[in-house]
Amino acid sequence: MPEKVLAHLDIRADGTYVDMTIGPGGHSELILESAPQGSLIGIDRDEQALELARQRLARFGGRFRLFHRRYSQLRAILEEAGVDEVDGVLIDTGLSRDQMLDPARGFSFDSREALDMRMDQSQELTGYEVVNNYSEEKLYQVLRRIGSGREARKLATWIVSFREGSGPIRTTAQLAEIIAAQMATAARRGKKRHPATPWLMAIRIEVNDEIDELQSGLQMATQALRPGVGRLVVLTWAGHEHGLVRRELRALQNPRTSGPPALLLDKGHRKPRVKYLTPRPLYPDEDEIRRNPAVRTCRLHAAQAV
Numbered sequence: 001m002p003e004k005v006l007a008h009l010d011i012r013a014d015g016t017y018v019d020m021t022i023g024p025g026g027h028s029e030l031i032l033e034s035a036p037q038g039s040l041i042g043i044d045r046d047e048q049a050l051e052l053a054r055q056r057l058a059r060f061g062g063r064f065r066l067f068h069r070r071y072s073q074l075r076a077i078l079e080e081a082g083v084d085e086v087d088g089v090l091i092d093t094g095l096s097r098d099q100m101l102d103p104a105r106g107f108s109f110d111s112r113e114a115l116d117m118r119m120d121q122s123q124e125l126t127g128y129e130v131v132n133n134y135s136e137e138k139l140y141q142v143l144r145r146i147g148s149g150r151e152a153r154k155l156a157t158w159i160v161s162f163r164e165g166s167g168p169i170r171t172t173a174q175l176a177e178i179i180a181a182q183m184a185t186a187a188r189r190g191k192k193r194h195p196a197t198p199w200l201m202a203i204r205i206e207v208n209d210e211i212d213e214l215q216s217g218l219q220m221a222t223q224a225l226r227p228g229v230g231r232l233v234v235l236t237w238a239g240h241e242h243g244l245v246r247r248e249l250r251a252l253q254n255p256r257t258s259g260p261p262a263l264l265l266d267k268g269h270r271k272p273r274v275k276y277l278t279p280r281p282l283y284p285d286e287d288e289i290r291r292n293p294a295v296r297t298c299r300l301h302a303a304q305a306v
Contacts, residue, residue: 214245
């Protein structure tokens with residue numbers, strides 16, 4: 001949805017922008033093209049993605065800087081870059097095509113290499129650790145973020161039983177086969193996606209601490225926006241992300257009476273931080289879906305600093 005992204009960022013020719021999930025640099029390239037005197041800060045946890053972005057953006061010279069960091073480190077990044085406020089922030093929560101197609105990363109259900117699932121290859125926690133060393137209760141808590149409690153409990157019990165009887169689960173493909181054997185009813189109902197897909201996502205979310213990072217990223221991003229003009233655009237790809245972003249942006253627009261002292265007014269009410277521009281998230285149009293079927297689950301959320 002690149003055109004919608006640029007439109008809702010409301011690009012200024014000399015603006016300063018942050019791409020918090022730069023990936024291979026596609027959105028950042030469009031932003032720098034649209035802001036000929038502007039600058040961009042690119043962030044990603046994946047060093048391979050940062051290298052691809054560095055190559056793609058090389059023609060823009062010194063107008064961009066890249067950081068191997070997390071969402072939650074945005075404040076420190078801006079301080080290091082000598083930037084106080086920015087005109088726009090983009091967050092794209094989806095995996096890149098390069099990540100999905102690399103079997104060594106273990107994101108795809110047909111990967112027969114090590115059960116990894118790390119976005120940042122330097123971190124310690126992997127999918128193997130979650131699946132093979134978490135207790136049944138802890139594994140259940142991971143899985144229930146995506147599916148129903150009953151199904152999550154059943155699957156957690158089965159995974160623990162399997163690993164105790166047959167040894168460690170070593171690859172994503174093996175894990176997907178185990179899950180499919182237990183969750184075959186979805187396939188019988190004619191659903192097109194692999195029955196393991198949401199459960200693998202739940203494990204990936206745990207490995208990369210995606211929920212807490214996204215919440216922190218939204219807070220950091222809205223604090224960094226230039227008052228009155230700064231824009232935030234978020235692309236989400238799954239139901240739990242759609243809901244989380246809607247809740248967070250609504251809360252930032254209509255805050256409650258409790259919260260950090262810095263946000264409190266004299267009467268104890270928190271200051272609204274943003275105006276939510278898309279109370280109903282934007283969907284890709286039919287042409288976009290036809291060109292790229294993977295985009296069908298994408299939703300665009302936008303807000304403006306107040």
